Amino acid sequence: MIRHYLSRYRWRKSSYSPDESDDCVEIRLASGELIAVRDSKARSHGALTVPPQTWQTFVHAIQQDVLNPAQGNDS
Numbered sequence: 001m002i003r004h005y006l007s008r009y010r011w012r013k014s015s016y017s018p019d020e021s022d023d024c025v026e027i028r029l030a031s032g033e034l035i036a037v038r039d040s041k042a043r044s045h046g047a048l049t050v051p052p053q054t055w056q057t058f059v060h061a062i063q064q065d066v067l068n069p070a071q072g073n074d075s
Contacts, residue, residue: 013040027055 010028017024023041030036030047035055038047050058061067 011038 011026012028013024013026026038026040026043028036030049033052034049035052036047036049037055039045
């Protein structure tokens with residue numbers, strides 16, 4: 001079960017999120033050096049785990065604004 005693997009690590013949220021806000025994505029290191037990602041508004045729903053390279057690619061895409069829906073395909 002994923003909770004067992006995540007119990008030793010602290011969750012972090014984006015530095016862009018206000019401290020008092022629960023509207024954010026939280027991340028943490030998980031077992032096997034995976035990155036765990038969860039919705040702070042739905043913590044009991046579990047977490048998605050991805051390899052560090054996948055997380056880095058995702059963050060890079062956000063930083064480059066590649067994931068902006070306004071720039072998506074018009075098809």
